[in-house]
Amino acid sequence: MQNPGLSLDQVRERAARIRCVFLDIDGVMTDCKLYLGPDGMEIKAVNVKDGLGIKNLLRNGIEVAVISGRPSEAMQRRLEHLGLRHIRLATEDKLPAYREIIASLGLTDEQCAHMGDDTPDLPLMRRVGLALCVADGHPKAIAASHWVSRYRGGDGAIREAADLILEAQGIDA
Template sequence: MNRLDTAELQRRAARIRCLFLDIDGVLTDCKLYLGPDGLELKAVDVKDGLGIKLAMKAGIEVAIISGRPSPAMRRRFESLGVRHLRLSTEDKLPAFEEIRTLLGLEADQCAAMGDDLPDLPLLRRCGLALTVADAHRSALSAAHWVSTRRGGDGAVREACDLLMDARGQSDAAGTVGAG
């Protein structure tokens, strides 16, 4: 267990300038619906999308790193305005370092939210390690904070609220349209 007390959680959260997100199991419920001809369907939560937009409007960059290719997910997150998307990226730490360096941020200014073994290098490297209620035990063990919601069911919105609340910006972002 790696949990922080409330004061330390708030201190770290207030420093975060970029939130790194995993897709499967964090922005989705980790399920793939397999159709004929190789069709894959996943569902995302619109509340998460709005949280991402609000966080970006509040000045927190959002980056998404996923091991799986998905043109549909690329379209979804590009439509939300996410500028840092790395799909088909199984080794996530180099992508994290590349984006962090591009943004001129220290590791302790970055939060990462992941749910399973491929996310552990990021969770251990960043300043604030976040995971979802139904994460694998490895991510639960590494995380500083665990959402009450499950992956794909508003967990990312909860994380965005955590970061914005720590900056006193939960209501400052105003209206940004649908997520």
């Protein structure tokens, strides 16, 4: 759903310009839960539907980039397997990484979307042309977004956002 104050047509207009989608991991690609093993190992679950949404974007020439505060070797492998070329894990301050990636791609803020769930995402959400938030996002992230998914983080929110962007660009994926 679009945020109050913005019509769905206005959201689609913004979505039609997007050439790169930035994603947060915890709370967006996952449900934000960490299962802590006795040996210190962290387990998190990803959603295959979201993986398909990411592949659909990449297949249609829309870049997907991930910037996350937490390091995770398993997540790095998953993202590489999906075909992502821009992966910045263990990156607390997201804005410098964002600037570097869009400069390397030759894109403007208006051509970028960011999907987040919490306050560390706010600097990016306030900057990009299309700010997306998951259904169970922090109230401040919801308030900063142009559009909120019906699905929760880790439960298909990325797939829903990918469909929105592709449909706005007339692509049936």
